[in-house]
Amino acid sequence: MNVHNRTDTSRADILEANIEDARAFFDQHSLTLWDLCDCIGDLDAREAVEDLTGLFNERSPAIDTIVRAINQIVLALVTVPFAVVEVLERETRLSGGLGNAIKHYGPRLADVSTHLLRASYRS
Numbered sequence: 001m002n003v004h005n006r007t008d009t010s011r012a013d014i015l016e017a018n019i020e021d022a023r024a025f026f027d028q029h030s031l032t033l034w035d036l037c038d039c040i041g042d043l044d045a046r047e048a049v050e051d052l053t054g055l056f057n058e059r060s061p062a063i064d065t066i067v068r069a070i071n072q073i074v075l076a077l078v079t080v081p082f083a084v085v086e087v088l089e090r091e092t093r094l095s096g097g098l099g100n101a102i103k104h105y106g107p108r109l110a111d112v113s114t115h116l117l118r119a120s121y122r123s
């Protein structure tokens with residue numbers, strides 16, 4: 001069997017699948033992410049969430065622009081000092097869930113970004 005002639009899944013299909021996964025994630029979580037970025041007071045990250053909503057509505061979104069916006073949100077989440085998280089948890093509408101939201105969304109977004117980058121380099 002000649003492995004080099006195997007074409008089960010094309011590179012373009014892999015990239016498209018990763019874009020669709022990211023799109024589905026943002027369709028489901030964009031409001032929470034916007035609220036989270038608003039609570040930590042990072043306007044750039046909040047704008048990045050808004051930008052992603054527009055990007056995912058495009059037929060063929062630019063991967064580098066998507067990754068840059070996702071990384072802007074990740075940066076905002078990982079740079080919030082723990083003491084600030086404690087204060088915000090007491091004073092915001094996320095009442096106690098801010099730290100958990102940061103712990104959940106930071107790694108998840110980094111994962112989405114990594115999958116998009118890997119898929120784009122393969123194609």
